[in-house]
Amino acid sequence: MTDFTQSYDAPRRNYSQLVLRWLLFSLLGLFALFYLMPLFVMVTTSLKSLEEIRTGSLVALPREVTFDAWRTAWSETCTGVKCEGLKPYFWNSVLMTVPAVFIATLLGAVNGYVIAQWRFKGANLIFSLMLFGCFIPFQVVLLPMARSLGILGLAGSIPGLIFVHVIYGIGFTTLFFRNYYVTIPSELTKAAKVDGAGFFRIFWSIFLPLSLPIVVVTVIWQFTNIWNDFLFGVSFSQAGTQPVTVALNNIVNSTTGVKEYNVDMAAAIIAALPTLLVYVVAGKYFIRGLTAGSVKG
Template identity: 65%
Template sequence: MTQDRFWRGLVYAALVFAALYYLIPLYVMLTTSVKDMEEIRTGNLLSFPQNIGFAAWDKAWSSACTGVSCDGLSGYFLNSVKMVIPAVLISTCLGAINGYVLSKWRFAGSNIIFAMILFGVFMPFQVLLLPMAQTLGWLGIASTTTGLVFVHVVCGLASTTLFFRNYYVGIPDELIKAARLDGAGFWRIFWRIIVPMSTPIIMVTLIWQFTNIWNDFLFGVVFSAGDSQPITVGLNNMANTSTNVKEYNVDMAAALIAALPTIAVYVFCGKYFVKGLSAGAVKG
């Protein structure tokens, strides 16, 4: 028993050390964001702030310069919200329908279609930039928030389809057959039987898509311009804006503002993500 306690304590100690080690960057960002520039110049990087202030946060949100504009990150943040919400919901709904069809309403060639969709999970996004730019131009939605929503829905469809299809494979086919014998059709079975059983995988997909889309920089910098740029692009513009004095506290506050939504999602919904995965979200 003593030996078991020793090894358990050793494991806990290692886990605590690893957690603290990986939290150091977050600590540095948070403490730096509430210091003034004088304390940053004269103090230590890891020192706790002597006078906590939120002027840097206010400036990062409302008046910091991002290129030639000095309106802070607020506009970029709202652009990301306008982009993320519809993109996440649409890609999740389409992935659920695709997964339902490919697992419970199989047809000739369905496995080939699933393999082709699955190929999109492993395709580097860089190879999509030129054809996607041409498509957005043909549709007349280039450099718009609508265009970014379209891009993220298309590029996220492979992952969402994979998640839902693999989850629905574990649902007994007898349920579908019994419902069909009772006269239920495609959509009635989907809404009355499949969707109520899909809460774990829906949470996994929502969290996965939200994180990927909110943190995306490649598509944001390539397919947006002006008033449609998301917060990742705004953060990059702010960090690369040349001024007489580099305000590290403002940059750190801006980085935390950009990261807060994803941090909040994992803090409040992380347990659902783990439950969803264990319930079969990545089951083959």
């Protein structure tokens, strides 16, 4: 009796499961297509010639692949009056983002370490204030920041932009590291103290080596935010120190005659490439770091 019902039921359940699974995958596939469509159009358009863009369909594959638009976008296209492509601005962005990410991450790590492991009177208050800093909209600080940068003599310079991004990043990086370090038993710090290690020794030898997963998370977060930032970039830079996002805007907006869609698309992809790269490269370590941390002990 039981055997009979089982053998009768089993294939039916499998069948409905299969249908459900296919439905699910189709739906997910549809979403993925929807999200990938703009990227597809960007990539194909950037590989077409202007002639082909004018005559062909938006979603068609390029008949003849050409990298001219990429070369133009990188080193020839005009941003306003200058015509040297994205290249100088791309390096501006690198010069701004790399130190800003590094400094903000390091400061966040030290802050988080102090707040989580070296409790002092008012530690919670300071942490709350830093958290509050995460929620202040960029627009609010534009004017006071411009004034501060002027006083510090950093107005319109890349160090000025680094300064702004570090200040804005500390709230988030501290939050990340504090939440990570708070899960590490305080006995570890105590043991190291008894062993004779001091504040920075404990940080360098014990806490930092434990921090790979959270460092990766913080770096991805900071890099993406700072690289993609437009408002601070456009407000606190001047000709020659503009980051790539501002330059991209200028390329797209400074039209002289024909609108070069293929160059615009190539420029947009170039501007987006580093964040993509950071995610692909670091994402791997992110997963590895997570699994390493999940092992007991």
